[in-house]
Amino acid sequence: MLKIEGLSVSYGRRRALKGVSLGVDSGEVVALIGPNGSGKSTLIRAASGVLPVDAGDVRVDGRSLAELSTMERARYLAVVPQARNLPPAFSVYESILLGRTPYLGWLGRAGDTDHERVRYALERTQMQPLADRLVGELSGGEQQRVLLARALAQDAPVLLLDEPTTHLDLQHRETLIHLVRELASSRRLAVLMVLHDLNLASLYADRLSLLVDGELRATGTPEEVLTEETLSMVYHVPVHVIPHPEYGTPLILPDGRGNEPNMVNTKADRK
Amino acid sequence: MSFARAILISCVLLAAALVLSVAFGPVYIPPGTVLALFLARAGGAALPAEAAGTFSTILFELRLPHALLILLTGAALAGSGASYQGLFRNPLADPYLIGVASGAGLGAVIAMSIRWPADLIGLYVIPAAAFAGAVATVLIVYSLARYGRSLPTTTLILAGVAVSSFATSLTSFLMLRSTEELRRATGWLLGGSLMSGWQPVLAVLPYVAVGLAILVTSGHALNVLQFGEEQASQMGLPAERVKFLLLLAASLTAASAVAFAGIIGFIGLIVPHLVRLLWGADYRRLIPLSIISGGTALLIADLMARVVLQPQVVPVGIVTALAGAPFFLWVLRRAKNQGYW
Numbered sequence: 001m002l003k004i005e006g007l008s009v010s011y012g013r014r015r016a017l018k019g020v021s022l023g024v025d026s027g028e029v030v031a032l033i034g035p036n037g038s039g040k041s042t043l044i045r046a047a048s049g050v051l052p053v054d055a056g057d058v059r060v061d062g063r064s065l066a067e068l069s070t071m072e073r074a075r076y077l078a079v080v081p082q083a084r085n086l087p088p089a090f091s092v093y094e095s096i097l098l099g100r101t102p103y104l105g106w107l108g109r110a111g112d113t114d115h116e117r118v119r120y121a122l123e124r125t126q127m128q129p130l131a132d133r134l135v136g137e138l139s140g141g142e143q144q145r146v147l148l149a150r151a152l153a154q155d156a157p158v159l160l161l162d163e164p165t166t167h168l169d170l171q172h173r174e175t176l177i178h179l180v181r182e183l184a185s186s187r188r189l190a191v192l193m194v195l196h197d198l199n200l201a202s203l204y205a206d207r208l209s210l211l212v213d214g215e216l217r218a219t220g221t222p223e224e225v226l227t228e229e230t231l232s233m234v235y236h237v238p239v240h241v242i243p244h245p246e247y248g249t250p251l252i253l254p255d256g257r258g259n260e261p262n263m264v265n266t267k268a269d270r271k
Numbered sequence: 272m273s274f275a276r277a278i279l280i281s282c283v284l285l286a287a288a289l290v291l292s293v294a295f296g297p298v299y300i301p302p303g304t305v306l307a308l309f310l311a312r313a314g315g316a317a318l319p320a321e322a323a324g325t326f327s328t329i330l331f332e333l334r335l336p337h338a339l340l341i342l343l344t345g346a347a348l349a350g351s352g353a354s355y356q357g358l359f360r361n362p363l364a365d366p367y368l369i370g371v372a373s374g375a376g377l378g379a380v381i382a383m384s385i386r387w388p389a390d391l392i393g394l395y396v397i398p399a400a401a402f403a404g405a406v407a408t409v410l411i412v413y414s415l416a417r418y419g420r421s422l423p424t425t426t427l428i429l430a431g432v433a434v435s436s437f438a439t440s441l442t443s444f445l446m447l448r449s450t451e452e453l454r455r456a457t458g459w460l461l462g463g464s465l466m467s468g469w470q471p472v473l474a475v476l477p478y479v480a481v482g483l484a485i486l487v488t489s490g491h492a493l494n495v496l497q498f499g500e501e502q503a504s505q506m507g508l509p510a511e512r513v514k515f516l517l518l519l520a521a522s523l524t525a526a527s528a529v530a531f532a533g534i535i536g537f538i539g540l541i542v543p544h545l546v547r548l549l550w551g552a553d554y555r556r557l558i559p560l561s562i563i564s565g566g567t568a569l570l571i572a573d574l575m576a577r578v579v580l581q582p583q584v585v586p587v588g589i590v591t592a593l594a595g596a597p598f599f600l601w602v603l604r605r606a607k608n609q610g611y612w
Contacts, residue, residue, distance in 0.1 A: 045501070048504075048505050049504065049505075050501045050504050050505060069509070070504055070507055070508065070509040070510075071507040071508075071509070073507070074505060074506055074507030075507070077505075078505070079502070079505040081501075081502060081505075085499070086498065087360075087497035087498060087552070089547075089551070089552035090494070090497070090552060090553070094494075094553065098494060098495055098498070098506065099506065101491075101495050101506045101507040101508055102506070102507030104491065106488060106491065106492070107488055107490075107491055107555075108490070108491025108492075108494065108495075108555065150506075154506065154507075
C-alpha cells in the first residue's frame with residue numbers, strides 16, 4: 001500500500017536521509033526504530049509531503065504523492081504527530097472534525113457523513129465521554145488519543161505515527177499501541193510508526209525497520225532485526241535479548257554496564 | 272448559545288450604537304427623530320415638519336457618513352485583528368501592536384506628500400499606498416519575530432514595537448519637512464477622519480468589503496491552521512498558500528481602515544478577545560462576530576471622543592488607547608498563564 005523508494009532529504013548540507021526504501025502492506029504495522037537523530041521523524045515528515053526531498057518517491061496505492069495536491073494527499077495518508085501545543089480552546093469533537101478537512105470545502109461545512117466518521121473515531125478511541133471537553137484540559141495521553149482519532153476521521157488507508165508514546169506512562173502507552181495494532185488489522189490500514197521503545201516495537205509490529213544515520217540498516221521481523229549483535233553495535237551499549245515469557249518475541253534488557261567496558265556493574269556491585 | 276443568536280444580538284447592539292452615534296453632536300437629534308428620518312428616507316413617507324430641514328441635512332450629510340466610516344473602520348480593525356491572531360497563533364496580534372497600522376500610515380503619508388493632479392486620484396492612491404506599507408511591515412515583523420517554526424509573543428511584540436517606531440519616525444519626519452497638506456495629517460494619524468462627507472466612505476468601502484469578504488470565509492482554514500503549518504498540510508490544507516492569501520486580505524483590510532481613519536489601536540485586540548470569551552474560539556464564528564462588534568466598539572469610542580470635551584473632539588485613537596492599553600496588559604498576563612510566552 002505504502003511504498004517509499006530511494007528517499008533522500010537534507011537539512012542544509014547535512015544529509016538526514018540517504019536513499020531509504022521501504023514498503024508497508026495493508027493491515028501491516030511496521031515500526032521504525034533507531035537511535036536519536038537517525039532520521040526517523042524526518043522519514044515520517046518527508047513521507048507525508050511536508051519536507052522538500054532531494055530524490056526519491058512516495059507512492060500510496062500506486063500513486064505518487066508528488067503528483068497530488070495537498071488535499072488529495074491527505075486522503076491517502078494521515079499523520080499522528082506527538083501531542084504538543086495542540087490548540088487548547090477547541091473541544092475534542094471540533095478537533096476531530098477538523099480531520100475531515102480533505103473532504104470539506106473552503107468554508108468547512110461538515111455533512112452527515114463527516115459527523116458519522118467523527119462519532120466512529122470517538123468510539124474507536126474511547127473518547128466519547130470526553131467529546132465536549134476542551135483539548136487544553138486533557139492529559140497528555142488523552143491528547144494523543146485525540147490526534148489518533150483525528151487521523152482516523154481523515155479516513156486514509158495509510159497511517160503514519162511519529163513517536164506517539166513519548167510522553168505517555170506504561171498504561172497509556174500499551175493502550176494506544178494496542179489500539180493502533182487493532183485498527184491496522186480491522187480496518188486494513190498500512191501503519192508506519194516511529195517507536196523509541198524497542199520492546200513495544202517487538203511486541204506489536206509485524207516488521208521492524210532499523211534506521212541508522214539516515215540509512216536503513218536492517219528490515220525484517222522482530223526476531224531478525226532485534227539481535228544482541230545488531231543492537232549492541234547500533235546503540236553502542238551491550239544488551240541482552242531474551243524471548244518474551246509469553247509470546248516468545250525478543251525482549252531487550254539493558255546489560256547494566258553502560259558503554260564503558262571497564263565501568264562497574266552497579267547492580268553486580270550491590271549484590 | 273447558537274451562532275444565529277450571537278449574530279442577532281451583535282447586530283442589535285450595532286444598530287443601537289449607530290443610532291446613538293448619529294443622535295449626539297453639537298446639535299442633539301433625539302433617537303426617535305433619527306428613526307423617523309431613516310424610515311422616511313427608506314419609505315419615502317412625509318417627514319415630521321420641524322425635522323425635515325436642518326436635522327435631515329445634519330443626519331444624512333454629516334453624521335451618517337461619519338458614523339459609517341467609523342463603523343467600517345472598527346469592523347476592518349477587529350476583523351483583521353482576529354485574522355492576524357489566527358494566522359500568527361497568538362492572541363496578542365493586533366494591527367496596531369504588530370506595526371501594520373504604522374506601516375500603513377507611513378505608506379499613506381508618502382502618498383499624501385505627493386501632489387496628485389486631482390484630489391480624487393489621491394483618494395484612491397492613498398489606500399493602495401497604505402496597503403503596500405502594511406504588507407511590507409507585516410512581512411518584516413513576521414520574519415524578524417519568527418523563531419524556528421514558532422512565533423513567540425515576546426519577539427512578535429518587540430519586533431512590532433521596533434518596526435512601528437521606525438515607521439512612525441519616518442512618518443513624523445515626512446510631516447515635519449512638508450507643508451500645509453500634511454499638517455492636516457497630524458490629526459488624522461491620531462485617529463480623526465481626514466475628510467468628511469460621503470466621499471471617503473465610498474472610497475474605503477470596496478477595499479474593506481473585499482478584504483472582509485475573504486476573511487469571513489476563512490474561519491475553517493484558520494481553525495485548521497491552529498494546529499501549526501505542518502499539521503495543517505498533513506490535514507489537507509495548503510497551509511503556505513492559504514496563509515499568504517489571508518495575510519494579504521487582513522493587511523488590505525487593516526490598511527484601508529488606516530488610510531481613511533488614521534491609526535487607531537487596540538480595537539483589533541479587545542474586540543476579538545471579548546468575542547472569544549463570550550462565544551468561543553471557533554474562527555468561523557469569531558471572525559464575523561468580531562467584524563460586527565468591531566463596528567459597535569469603535570462607534571461607542573467615537574461617541575465618547577466627541578462628547579467628553581464638547582465642543583472639542585478628542586481623536587478616537589486616544590480613547591481606544593486609554594481603554595486598550597490596560598486591557599492589553601490584562602490579556603498579556605492571561606497569555607502568560609496559558610503558556611504563550
